[in-house]
Structures are given as C-alpha cells and as structure tokens.
Amino acid sequence: MKKLFTAAILFVTLISCSQKEKADLLVFNATIYIVDSAFSTAEAMVVSAGKIIATGKKDELEKSYDAKEQLDAQGKFIYPGFIDAHAHFMGYAESLTRANLVGTTSWEDALEKLKTFAADNKEGWLVGRGWDQNDWAMKEFPTNDKLNELFPDRAVLLVRIDGHAAIANIKALEEAGVKPGDKMTGGEVEVKNGKLTGILIDNAIDVVSAKISRNSEAQILKAVKQAEENCFAVGLTTIDDCGLSAASVEKIKTQQSKGELKMRLYVMLSDEPSNYDYLEKSGAIKTDRLNVRSFKVYGDGALGSRGACLLEPYSDKPKHYGFLLSNPEHFDSVANRIYNKGFQMCTHAIGDSGNRTILNIYAKYLKGKNDLRWRIEHSQVVNKNDFNLFGANSIIPSVQPTHATSDMYWAGDRLGSERVKGAYAFKDLMKQNGWIPLGTDFPVEDISTFKTFYAAVIRKDAKGWPENGYQIENALSREETLRGMTIWAAKSNFEEHEKGSLEKGKFADFIILDKDLMKANEKELLEIKVVKTFLGGEKVYEKN
Incomplete structure (x- = not known):
C-alpha cells in the first residue's frame, strides 16, 4: 500500500511538471522595477528565448514554469537595461586608442x-x-x-x-x-x-x-570590444550612436553577425549625401541588435568653445554670437528629404538661436501633433518663447544631464544671469510632451550611467556643490529619470514595445545593482555598482 501511495505521488508530480511551461531562467529574491505604466515591482521573473515571459512571486511562478536555471539575486535590485539616448559608441572605442x-x-x-x-x-x-x-x-x-x-x-x-x-x-x-x-x-x-x-x-x-591615418581593422575590433565591456559594466544594453557613416553601419552589421559585437545599437547616420543615398536605397534597417532609421544633423557648435549660436552676443565675449554649422537653407532641404522618406531627423542644437532655427524648420514640416518623433539633441539653451514649439509639434528634446553639472561653473559667464534660466531646463522640457529621453554624450561626458542619474535628480557635482543643487527647479524626479534612461529612451527610438521595461514579451535586457536607485541616499548614488548585466537573457557582465 505504501509503495502504491508513493507511486501515485510521483505520478501526480510528473503530470504537474509536464504541464508546466519550459523556461530558461527564473530570477528571484529581488526587488524588480518593471518600469511599466504603474511603475510596479515584482520579486521574481521568468525568461525564455531571450525574452521576459512572466513576473510575480517566486512561489506562484514555479507553479507554472519549469526553468532550466535559477538565479538568486540575494535581495538586490533589478532594473531594465539602461538605454543611452545620445552617445558616440564608435567614437568612444576610437578614443581608447x-x-x-x-x-x-x-x-x-x-x-x-x-x-x-x-x-x-x-x-x-x-x-x-x-x-x-x-x-x-x-x-x-x-x-x-x-x-x-x-x-x-x-x-x-x-x-x-x-x-x-x-x-x-x-x-x-x-x-x-x-x-x-x-x-x-x-x-x-x-x-x-x-x-x-x-x-x-x-x-x-x-x-x-581628414589627414589622420586610420587604425587597422584589428585595432578597431579590439577597441570596440573594450568599449562594449565598459558599457556593459555600467548597465548599458542599448546605445544611440549619433552620427555614423554608412560604411560604419556595414562594419557593425558584420561584427554583429559574427558575434563579435553584442551591444544593441540605434544608429543615426551623419548628415552626408552618401548616407541619405544609402538609407533611401536600403530602407530602414531593423534587427534585434541594430536599428537605423534616423539622421544626425549638426545645427551649431558648443557653448564651451563659444560656437553655440546665440540670439544675443555672448556675455563674456561681446559682438560674438557663435554660428550655425550650415546655412538654414541646408537644414530646410534635408528636413524636406527626411520628411518625404519617413525617416527620423535628430539635430544637434545648443544655443537659443540654434534651437529656434531648428524648431521653426521642424514645425514647417511636422505641422502640429504627430508621431514622427523628430528630436533635438541637447536642447541646451532655449529662449522662453520657444519651449512651446516642442509640445506643439511633438518634438522630442533629447538631453544629457551631466552637461548641466559640467557646465554650471561657467555657463552663467557665457549666457548671463537671465538667459541661463532657459539652459539645462530638463523639467520644463519634459513637460512639453510628458516624457524625455536621457543620455550621457560619452565620450564628451563620462560613460557613467549613475552620474547621469545623479545629475538629473540631484544636480550637484560629486563634492555636493552647489548646496541646494544647480537650478534645482529643473531637476527630474527619480522615477522620471529612470524612465528617461529606459522606457522613454526606447520610445525616442521607436522601440518601446520591445525594450525599456521588464514587461511580458520584451527583451530580457536587465541589470542587477547592489543598491536601490529609488531609495539610496544622495551620497550613495554615485557609489552604486552593477553586479550583473544581462542582454537577451544572456549574462554579458559580472562584477569581479
């Protein structure tokens, strides 16, 4: 009788297991920030074939899924992989040489x-x-x-x-x-x-x-692999690489197809005739790891070198206004070409004159609310009368928070006390459309994603200056900042349905941190470390 009872229990167990859905990985014992519309959390999640298939409580998930592997997160904190909405990945790799x-x-x-x-x-x-x-x-x-x-x-x-x-x-x-x-x-x-x-x-x-001799293919690949490792170490799983050539895109395609490059890249082609010809001929390029559908146009220079184009002269250099990098007619002609082909236009604009020029040209073609997601990269100094143009035409301000904390020591000298109020105005810009993508602009700024978070929320330097934060009225909340580094960055790339949150059906791109970004105190934010980084369910980085 006892043997019969044991056999019955075993039979029921086998039947129960056979009814469970097979999965690759069960992650548990964590605080998982899903970054969905409700900003909900979970304690466990299930991964299969590189995607999230369920989130919830470990006990409940184990009733429905039979995972090959289990990962005990040991009470740590899990977030969607960070997406850098504006950087220069290939340029960063080159800088390592x-x-x-x-x-x-x-x-x-x-x-x-x-x-x-x-x-x-x-x-x-x-x-x-x-x-x-x-x-x-x-x-x-x-x-x-x-x-x-x-x-x-x-x-x-x-x-x-x-x-x-x-x-x-x-x-x-x-x-x-x-x-x-x-x-x-x-x-x-x-x-x-x-x-x-x-x-x-x-x-x-x-x-x-143009006269500099280029690195060999072997040197380039070595640098790219090092750059990728550095990016995984700070929790990046997707990077917007702003301003590449068609030849660079072809190299990326080759590296990714060979498995030499795993990083997901959203590439903006630079403003060159050959690049327009390339994408018009091929059409938008979309794989799980590569998305090419946009162009990076260069409006003006930078504030630090006084090349940003201003409406009034620089406060610390009378009679000097900076300059546009091309004539307005050029910007209009490429906007027309990009609009007619249905591509995305992303334009670098720093000064208030540079921003006004590009905003008005965008408005000419966009004509009000739309879903083309044309972006202004940096949107750094905006005249108070021009903020409304972002919202009125669904223009996305793509900003880099560490620019504010890097420039705050001298920005007032360049702009004066009144004009600087419209600079680094992330909160005011976010209000225009209700969302805003965030990036680093590395290697212009540090690659650290935690410096991005700290600059957006705290708006101080690493020494805690200024005491009350720089123009703190334009700080973002922690939730807004996390969204800007994940789901909103994905949205700016037309990828919000496949990444940017840990919802069912999306890529299992996630990171495990040793402290909670949402609750860590101000001093701890810059000390947070990535414990592990996963891309499509594959562990691509682990802290030693």
Missing part, C-alpha cells in the same frame, strides 16, 4: 600626458581628446607654441572634450594646408597677430582630422 586628456588640470598637465602617450606610441600622428580649458586656472584657449617645440617633426591634433574645438601643431596644420585667413561656413581657424594659434573650431577640425 588615443591620448586621454580628460581631467587635466592645466595645459602643462595635458602636455605631460601627451608626452607619456607619445613615448609608448612612436609612429604616426599624435591624436588626443578630452582637454577642457574651463577646468584650468587659465581658462583661455592655449596656443600651439609648446606643441611645436615638443613635436616639431610629428603632427599633433588634440580635440577638446566636446569635440567642437581642437588644437593642432604647425606640422599638422601644414600637412592639412591650413593657412592664416582661411574662411569656412560653420568653422573658424584662430589667428592672432597674423599667426596661426593652432585653435580650430567646429568644421575647421575636419580639415585637419
């Missing part, structure tokens, strides 16, 4: 770092990036005199952190054929007392950088 001048405290400090780099890299051009004169005691642009002394026979090009200014030595200028008095639309070659200082602004940089 060049002299890193970020954080230098003076021109002399930058030169010392360059000398160290040169000692280990003895051939070809010396290329670096990351210096920022606003971080130095002497806040004016340097001249190339010392570069000429140190490297008389080797071309040098050092790009400012924002990519909108650079300094070149005389050897590089000679190889590029740059001469005093050269003029160009959207660029400036600085001359003092009839002599080239080496400073190049915006389009002038391209004249010199």
Whole structure:
C-alpha cells in the first residue's frame, strides 16, 4: 500500500511538471522595477528565448514554469537595461586608442600626458581628446607654441572634450594646408597677430582630422570590444550612436553577425549625401541588435568653445554670437528629404538661436501633433518663447544631464544671469510632451550611467556643490529619470514595445545593482555598482 501511495505521488508530480511551461531562467529574491505604466515591482521573473515571459512571486511562478536555471539575486535590485539616448559608441572605442586628456588640470598637465602617450606610441600622428580649458586656472584657449617645440617633426591634433574645438601643431596644420585667413561656413581657424594659434573650431577640425591615418581593422575590433565591456559594466544594453557613416553601419552589421559585437545599437547616420543615398536605397534597417532609421544633423557648435549660436552676443565675449554649422537653407532641404522618406531627423542644437532655427524648420514640416518623433539633441539653451514649439509639434528634446553639472561653473559667464534660466531646463522640457529621453554624450561626458542619474535628480557635482543643487527647479524626479534612461529612451527610438521595461514579451535586457536607485541616499548614488548585466537573457557582465 505504501509503495502504491508513493507511486501515485510521483505520478501526480510528473503530470504537474509536464504541464508546466519550459523556461530558461527564473530570477528571484529581488526587488524588480518593471518600469511599466504603474511603475510596479515584482520579486521574481521568468525568461525564455531571450525574452521576459512572466513576473510575480517566486512561489506562484514555479507553479507554472519549469526553468532550466535559477538565479538568486540575494535581495538586490533589478532594473531594465539602461538605454543611452545620445552617445558616440564608435567614437568612444576610437578614443581608447588615443591620448586621454580628460581631467587635466592645466595645459602643462595635458602636455605631460601627451608626452607619456607619445613615448609608448612612436609612429604616426599624435591624436588626443578630452582637454577642457574651463577646468584650468587659465581658462583661455592655449596656443600651439609648446606643441611645436615638443613635436616639431610629428603632427599633433588634440580635440577638446566636446569635440567642437581642437588644437593642432604647425606640422599638422601644414600637412592639412591650413593657412592664416582661411574662411569656412560653420568653422573658424584662430589667428592672432597674423599667426596661426593652432585653435580650430567646429568644421575647421575636419580639415585637419581628414589627414589622420586610420587604425587597422584589428585595432578597431579590439577597441570596440573594450568599449562594449565598459558599457556593459555600467548597465548599458542599448546605445544611440549619433552620427555614423554608412560604411560604419556595414562594419557593425558584420561584427554583429559574427558575434563579435553584442551591444544593441540605434544608429543615426551623419548628415552626408552618401548616407541619405544609402538609407533611401536600403530602407530602414531593423534587427534585434541594430536599428537605423534616423539622421544626425549638426545645427551649431558648443557653448564651451563659444560656437553655440546665440540670439544675443555672448556675455563674456561681446559682438560674438557663435554660428550655425550650415546655412538654414541646408537644414530646410534635408528636413524636406527626411520628411518625404519617413525617416527620423535628430539635430544637434545648443544655443537659443540654434534651437529656434531648428524648431521653426521642424514645425514647417511636422505641422502640429504627430508621431514622427523628430528630436533635438541637447536642447541646451532655449529662449522662453520657444519651449512651446516642442509640445506643439511633438518634438522630442533629447538631453544629457551631466552637461548641466559640467557646465554650471561657467555657463552663467557665457549666457548671463537671465538667459541661463532657459539652459539645462530638463523639467520644463519634459513637460512639453510628458516624457524625455536621457543620455550621457560619452565620450564628451563620462560613460557613467549613475552620474547621469545623479545629475538629473540631484544636480550637484560629486563634492555636493552647489548646496541646494544647480537650478534645482529643473531637476527630474527619480522615477522620471529612470524612465528617461529606459522606457522613454526606447520610445525616442521607436522601440518601446520591445525594450525599456521588464514587461511580458520584451527583451530580457536587465541589470542587477547592489543598491536601490529609488531609495539610496544622495551620497550613495554615485557609489552604486552593477553586479550583473544581462542582454537577451544572456549574462554579458559580472562584477569581479
């Protein structure tokens, strides 16, 4: 009788298991932020074939699913994988092969770092990036005199952190054929007392950088893999790469098809005729890991190098307004082309004049509410009379919170006390459409997603300055910020139905953090670490 009873129990158990749905992974013992419309949480979730198939309580899920593997999250905190709505992934990878001048405290400090780099890299051009004169005691642009002394026979090009200014030595200028008095639309070659200082602004940089020999395919792939690893380590699972060529897209397709590149990328093609021809011929490109349907257009320069186009002169440089990088007629013509093909237009605009120019051109084609999701990248300084144009025409302001905390030390000098009120106005911009995508703009800013979160919510630097936060009335809430880094960023890419939240049917792109972003105190936010990163249910990063 006892054997019969045991057999019956075993039979019932087998029947019960056979009725369960097979799954790949059950994650439990966690606080899971689903980031759905209700901003709900769960303690467990089930993954199958790279997608979320259920969330809820562990005991309930185990009744319905038979998972091959189980992951005990040990009470930690799970979020959708972060989506960086504006960055330069391939540019970041390239920067890993060049002299890193970020954080230098003076021109002399930058030169010392360059000398160290040169000692280990003895051939070809010396290329670096990351210096920022606003971080130095002497806040004016340097001249190339010392570069000429140190490297008389080797071309040098050092790009400012924002990519909108650079300094070149005389050897590089000679190889590029740059001469005093050269003029160009959207660029400036600085001359003092009839002599080239080496400073190049915006389009002038391209004249010199075109002469740099490119890295080999092996070097590029090595750098891309390192860049991807660094991105997974900060919880990024999708990156908007802003301003690539058609040739770069083809390389990405090859790398992804071979499994050499796993990162999901939303690529904006740069504003070049060949890129328009490419996408018009191929049509929008969409796979699980690659989405190409938009164009990055360049409206004006940057505030730090005084290239941003302003309605009134710079407060710290009378009679200087900055400039547009192309004539308004060009912006109108590409808007017409993009609109007629149904693609997305994403335009860099920093200054209030740059933003007004692009807003008005967008409005001409969009004509009110729509779902084309045309974006203005940065939307950094907006005149108070122009905010309404975003909402009236469903134009998406795509912003990078760390720009506010990087620029806050000197933005008032550039703009004056009144005009600066319309700068870095994330809350006011968010109200226009009820949502806003967030990014970092790396390598212009630090790759850290937690610095993005901190800057959006707290609006202070790492030392806690200013005490009450910078223009704190435009801080975002923690929920708004998390949405901006996940579901709203996905929405800006037309991908909100496949990623950006941990809802049933979406990609199992998720991260495990050691602290709770929603509840950690101010000082803890910058100390939070990613424990694990999953992409499509596959673990792609684990903290040592």
